Amino acid sequence: MATQTKATFQNGIPTTLSKREQILKRFKEVRSFTMELAEPLETEDYIIQIVEHASPAKWHLAHTSWFFEAFFLEKAMKSYQTKHPQYGYLFNSYYLQTGEPHCRNKRGNLSRPTVKKVLDYRQHINEHVFEFLENCTDEQFEEWEPIIEVGLHHEQQHQELMLTDLKIMFSNNPLHPAYLEKSRPKALPQSDLNWHHFDEGIYEVGHPGGSFGYDNEFPRHKTYIHDFELADRLITNGEYINFMESGGYEDPKYWLDEGYAQVVENEWDSPLYWQKNSGQWHQFTLNGLEPVDMNEPVTHVNYYEADAYARWAGCRLPTEFEWELAAEPLEVDGSFVDARHFHPVGANPAKTGLKQMFGEVWQWTRSSYAAYPGYETFPGALGEYNGKFMCNQYVLRGGSCATSKNHFRKTYRNFFHTKFSWQFTGIRLAR
């Protein structure tokens, strides 16, 4: 289902391995990377939910395990019986066809099960997946391997969310605790934006098949793209401060109506996590509170801010298909979470061509998240994975410094509501 044609697996795993060996290796890697990300945490850090849209780390650890239990083990292994029937209620996110989930905004009310119990649960799930992969028939393997693959990509999405949710939690603590104190490459001064031209015409967009993709990337289809230009790099903090200092947040003419209303209501005057200390802009990062670096990409801007910045600059945001057209011939480089910087880094001024297209920050597009012509959801309760969110959200492309590189594809469509900025989101201009 998710893999729409028979595919040779890649994701950095040697194809000389059998398919069972490959998926087992990948399962172990993804599951243990989750534990690596949790390693710097104190027990107390796993519990707290600051806002409805950000979950406690403990919840992410449990939910990603429940996902394998509910969509795979309980269906694929006759002998499997859950040890914790209530976890299906506590750790379901939004799969209403699977049963009523615990209120999303009450995930921080739960001191129990303890972190240790949740880690036991993860281990319990791991063991049963190993057991399945060892003992299943080839037919069973063919049937369930795509679901395991969905489960792994699902866990990789939650790895990214766990980092951004920890960030919002630490940022709400006046002690400004760091998730992990790490250095990253110093950003170099950036030259002016260069513009890359693309010709008008009919293009094919969407996932070509042959490897894993979410349902929302299919089917590949024709679209008419008008000619446009795309900026060669992301907007920097320095450029964004120019916008701020020229009164960008005060002048409604740059803003969508909804956006300006929220600027006024929430008294926004800078990106999320920014604060001015002694006349100097600082931002809270996963490394703690830092002075803002003028040459790094601006991040934690919402759609309204990205759109207003673009209008102020006399440009606009690209559509998702413009972005995809530009990305198609490029090699996927850039800082993903694999680099373990946990923050976007500056572009290489020496490099020519389109830069920072991948990793660093998710790039807002002006495309409302919608079904492609002929779209079909994953079957069953997994059909709720993507389709039911196709309303009042906007597409982001390119991955971020919190995304796993082998989770990412050029046809990958991320999506968030226009008001959200707690993800690593940034700005690339078009015109």
Place this chain on the structure above:
Amino acid sequence: MATQTKATFQNGIPTTLSKREQILKRFKEVRSFTMELAEPLETEDYIIQIVEHASPAKWHLAHTSWFFEAFFLEKAMKSYQTKHPQYGYLFNSYYLQTGEPHCRNKRGNLSRPTVKKVLDYRQHINEHVFEFLENCTDEQFEEWEPIIEVGLHHEQQHQELMLTDLKIMFSNNPLHPAYLEKSRPKALPQSDLNWHHFDEGIYEVGHPGGSFGYDNEFPRHKTYIHDFELADRLITNGEYINFMESGGYEDPKYWLDEGYAQVVENEWDSPLYWQKNSGQWHQFTLNGLEPVDMNEPVTHVNYYEADAYARWAGCRLPTEFEWELAAEPLEVDGSFVDARHFHPVGANPAKTGLKQMFGEVWQWTRSSYAAYPGYETFPGALGEYNGKFMCNQYVLRGGSCATSKNHFRKTYRNFFHTKFSWQFTGIRLAR
């Protein structure tokens, strides 16, 4: 500006008249139709604001006059000086570049100016428009005639809003007062939906120029449309009750995530204005409370409801371009406000081809309201007319029983937030 090429005026006005005579005639007709709509009201009916998005009738009367004052008279006539400087604050809607407006949700706090004073203000504006049209030079006429035209279309939009806002106001009164007791043609039984097929290909959409259009209809541009089928008529109340009675509102699988959350929160179980009395569905109309007619089009459904109905029926909503492609060859017929039914009427079962494409109810499309490639806003403060709302709203097409026929065009793009149902909104299916 609004008229993008030199156009022969039509709007039902003989082109043998000079352009000045034409615009004067049209000005008088539009302005007096506003008064005709207000005629059934008691003084008390002009004052009340029930919800933020629906304004008092008095406000509509004043705002449509202020619009001529602020965008035309104060700029075009040197001698003009407003008699009521505070009206620019009280009766501005959302033109922030013109000055700060009175809070939108406080329009119902104002007993003064009295209705009589507002009617005097309307008369004052009329007289100055007449004076201008009589005395202006040809050059001045050429410059300002398009703005007057915008002002007249603007007033026609507010005529529709005035009716829907009065409806929400009367509906909140337990006495169920009728706006106007009128009969309308009895709807006939409807046959099953017939489907019209359209072929895939590149099409041109948007306003072709040569007559009036809003900025958001321009520029005409190419788009790729995949093959599709369109239902020949609107969904009826009877069909919608089938959805309701089969548990449509209780089953999340038909709903967008946001939509189902609102169903639960607001306890929606039927369209706006419906109530069940003694086991029989009734709806509040501008004629008062009436039993629901099974053969009339369902109306006052929001986007979530239209989308859920479509999914329940195994179909989907059309895109705005699919709708426009289908509408292009058709004659504009149907019940507009000119018919003075103030409610949609049933389709003619004897008629073949696409029916009820125009008038009756605005048809929800699945197209998020967005700029066309190369879109440019009206210049100056009028640029806020459309562009700043291009976010988190969906396009509706076709006009309604509250729309003036000579205000409507096939390229006309109406738009509302997904939660709203106080307009005459309905459902046409595609697949």
Place this chain on the structure above:
Amino acid sequence: MATQTKATFQNGIPTTLSKREQILKRFKEVRSFTMELAEPLETEDYIIQIVEHASPAKWHLAHTSWFFEAFFLEKAMKSYQTKHPQYGYLFNSYYLQTGEPHCRNKRGNLSRPTVKKVLDYRQHINEHVFEFLENCTDEQFEEWEPIIEVGLHHEQQHQELMLTDLKIMFSNNPLHPAYLEKSRPKALPQSDLNWHHFDEGIYEVGHPGGSFGYDNEFPRHKTYIHDFELADRLITNGEYINFMESGGYEDPKYWLDEGYAQVVENEWDSPLYWQKNSGQWHQFTLNGLEPVDMNEPVTHVNYYEADAYARWAGCRLPTEFEWELAAEPLEVDGSFVDARHFHPVGANPAKTGLKQMFGEVWQWTRSSYAAYPGYETFPGALGEYNGKFMCNQYVLRGGSCATSKNHFRKTYRNFFHTKFSWQFTGIRLAR
């Protein structure tokens, strides 16, 4: 019931009249004073509800008539049948035992019945009361006369509310319309506060019987009062500005915990209706917007403000029994609504003794509104008149410039929630 012993009527009506003539005269006077207060209004002024606790003038006119219908006519006159059964729903305030009332915060949603219809309803009620008084037996008269008396005092309470509710409505209109343009005596400079001493001991408080009183004034009972001093006059605007200018609103040490939280939340920095224009404090009055007069009593302060002022001044608010003890020997003078100033006036500096004890502004006491020992409510649904509000409200004493003099008694207990300031409320200090 209300009249706890056989009383000679007074209220300014010659006792040479028969009891029937007296009550008829009083009925006519009270009912027509309501109409006198409505006389300056435009039709539009009757409709609007700004906040839940302030009702439209139309509602007051209807409610005071419904009160006679529900508690008197429908019970006392066999033949009486209401012409408007829905009015019992629309115009009931809070008598749950009489039937469910229309939502309190939706009284401004009703354009119908029109003002004219409500005036017809008032007339209809009047005629039936006249008919009853003319035709009833002496026995019936004895039974129902006390209820009519309650209805008249009830209407006098609503006269006061109508004025304060109109004031809040007009104050929310940026045009600052005056209810009635009238002059009032110019206030003279005030001398320093003089203090009157009272000795500790057992005192009797509460209504002594022999004339009308609400249930909450009974029974007269003993209480122990510790010695105290009472200020000879009300606090002036000038004195209150001293408090403001010395940082009174910024320093939590003067405030109750709840009060300071509300100061911060609501950004209070002055009494209700005050605004600073060009460096000069103005207040909105029923005469329109006026500069604040330093020698007039401060008014429209809530309990928190009164209490904070007292603490700032090194004093406290009196208890209701301290006030009653001090008032007992005094003649009831002062500006009541009968003076038609519609605003408190300054004290007479030449007068000695306690001044401004009556009329002008309701004086906040530190007494939580509670039942007297042995308290019994009025019987039946009228029992909801007072008793159910004895919680989280504070007692005010003395009447105001919006109170009818013949409605007032020295044992009269008014009560409001601590946050409210839309009544004519002011400050007298004790220590």
Place this chain on the structure above:
Amino acid sequence: MATQTKATFQNGIPTTLSKREQILKRFKEVRSFTMELAEPLETEDYIIQIVEHASPAKWHLAHTSWFFEAFFLEKAMKSYQTKHPQYGYLFNSYYLQTGEPHCRNKRGNLSRPTVKKVLDYRQHINEHVFEFLENCTDEQFEEWEPIIEVGLHHEQQHQELMLTDLKIMFSNNPLHPAYLEKSRPKALPQSDLNWHHFDEGIYEVGHPGGSFGYDNEFPRHKTYIHDFELADRLITNGEYINFMESGGYEDPKYWLDEGYAQVVENEWDSPLYWQKNSGQWHQFTLNGLEPVDMNEPVTHVNYYEADAYARWAGCRLPTEFEWELAAEPLEVDGSFVDARHFHPVGANPAKTGLKQMFGEVWQWTRSSYAAYPGYETFPGALGEYNGKFMCNQYVLRGGSCATSKNHFRKTYRNFFHTKFSWQFTGIRLAR
């Protein structure tokens, strides 16, 4: 200050010890009892804040230590310097004169400092208090001993809050975790209420001096009490269920106006923590979810419920002075937290006289929390301890199963807002 006359210490500590030894012993006992209460907790249990009025256990541990630091060590010990300057912001509750505190409703946002760090902080404070008591001069001891005593009573209040706040936290977990699984004495069937009569007259109430008391218990003063009767025991769950089953929650005539509005808004139909499982009422306790025992005292009722129950029963709640008069001659018995039942137990049917006057549940009185005549607050920032809450709260008397016996006095005035029921609150009737 707090000790208004020179007092022999008691609190269960032999008076043969020197005053230094006594306070040191008591300090150690109180501080270690806090740790005993925390002993059953997992690290995860310390962090969560469910509602604004209930704080995390970690916060209580830190706040009670900060209290000694801010009000004692930093002032009394010249050499003392805080190691954690930010704790004064994080762990101040509401002492605005001490500096701005962290938002009360954000106490659950803090994963850091960790529990371990907070325990280190407690130890650090303990050591400095020991050091002071060892080295201070007699003069210093006389000056600061009363403050240490306030700090210990303060910590005992927070011990009670910690238990009730843990209860609300565990109750919000669908797994229903027990704080501590313990049995308590089985309640015996109760006989009908017996009534004890008290004569009218002047009485003295308030703290007589000679031992510790809060400022709000002073000065002892005369009051006039009318004759009354007091029920001999608390209302049981069985009696309360009679109220519920006779429609008590549905009939507004039993309720204060505010109370009934909240019943409707919050859909209250039983005490807090009750739920009906398979037709049987259960309550969440610190021992987990249990069937309701008909003979135990009802608890977790708010003021509105207590008042409504009393009205339904044809009685009323006592005043705080009626309660104090009745309590004066009695021995303080009953289950306090010292019994470690963590839940109220049934009365002894064999005992005569007033029962359950102390311990078990706080008894709501009808007395609004107010200053006694001549009341003076503690000096300095400690003046915020009690006085600023004297508004819109009601007095409770008697202590509870979560109160330390040596923290309790017969003149002790507890107080809460009328809507709260998360404390161990119950009902004793008067008439």
